[in-house]
Amino acid sequence: MASHQLAGSSLGFRFSGVGSYLPAEIVTNDDLAEAMDSSDHWIRERTGIGQRHVGGTTSELATEAARAAMKRANVGPDEIDQLLLATTSPDYICPGTAPAVAEALGLDCGALDIQAACSGWVYGLVHANGLLLQGMERILVVGAEALDRITDYTDRGTGILFGNGAGAAVVERDPSGEGQLLSFDLGAAGEFVHILYAEHGDVLQMDGKEVFRQAVKAILRSANNALDRADLSVGEIDLVIPHQANIRIVESAWKKLGFSMEQTGMRLEETGNTSAASIPLVLDKMLDEGRLKSGDNVMFLGFGAGMTWATTIHRWAGESR
Ligand code: COA
Secondary structure, three states: OOOOEOOOOOOOOEEEEEEEEOOOEEEEHHHHHOOOOOOHHHHHHHHOOOEEEEOOOHHHHHHHHHHHHHHHHOOOHHHOOEEEEEOOOOOOOOOOOHHHHHHHHOOOOEEEEEOOHHHHHHHHHHHHHHHHHOOOOEEEEEEEEOHHHHOOOOOOOOOOOEOOEEEEEEEEOOOOOOOEEEEEEEEEOHHHHHHEEOOOOOOOEEOHHHHHHHHHHHHHHHHHHHHHHHOOOHHHOOEEEEOOOOHHHHHHHHHHHOOOHHHEOOOHHHHOEOHHHHHHHHHHHHHHOOOOOOOOEEEEEEEEOOOEEEEEEEEOOEOOO
16 A cells, blocks of 8 residues: 655644534433434444534534634635535435535635545545645645434444534644645445445444454554554654544544553543544643643544544644643
8 A cells, every 4th residue: 555654745744723512412321212222322332422412403503613713713715725625414315415514604715515424524634634635725624413313312332422512623734844734545345335334215224243353453454554654653643633433432442552541632521523523622721721732743534434534643833731
């Protein structure tokens, strides 16, 4: 496979603003247990999830998160050169959701959806870097999901996991060269389409055990590839934000990789699995908690339906709160 080590690029890559949004309505595990044979205890123990947010459309949630990110970056709509919207729960099958979000934000630029399930936002960062290399100045990368539209909250195999939310980042060139996309790893394995999918007009279907197994494999492979390409060890990563699917997936993979939970950004208990929105939702919280400073090595690790996976390692520059 081709190498994806980008260290030394004079272009630079900084996160000038990050924002997120969760709709107000919350469904607790106890709420779910009224509609299915389950319990708060079982769901917490097997997944790490305590509640999930529901309500809103993908374009509405995306717009709120993007507004927050643009405000933090202190940029207006005319300063965004491209909108990339990662979602697996678009408002419509056709058209894409990104044009409606661009309209709501007053952008005057290209806008397209990325459908790579839970890896989509990290795929978006890599593609944003490509657009910066082509001469663009500033890209808005959003992950947004209204998964309540494709989740059966009476099915205990899937209904316990998924929720709504959105996260966004304004990324731009960093002429100082301090901020860098150090390496990335993107992958897909279409032989696993049928372990997690939704037909047109239907809800998500999942072989939970197989998804668990394949997710751990994908994480190990992708994290190791990205670390090798950046020539960094696990101990040199200051913060790793994995996709928030199931705490046991993260723990299984971490045992093999050697990451500690202290290095790890999590928000799963509060949000459930928000697919493409999960990593920027955690990133926003990490910034709130002052967990990132310039020069830190940060890893984003997405994996999900497809199967797809995407890992990036950044030397952080941009927002700190
Ligand atoms: N509440 C209570 N009991 C449940 C339950 C629920 N929601 N779901 C399953 N059970 C029961 C089963 O009936 C079974 O009972 P039995 O032993 O008496 O037959 C037992 O719990 C174990 O079921 P199993 O299907 O083996 O559970 P699991 O440990 O695999 O957990 C998932 C199920 C869905 C939580 C787990 O497979 C998972 O999280 N997989 C990954 C899914 C994921 O992350 N998807 C998104 C990827 S991006």
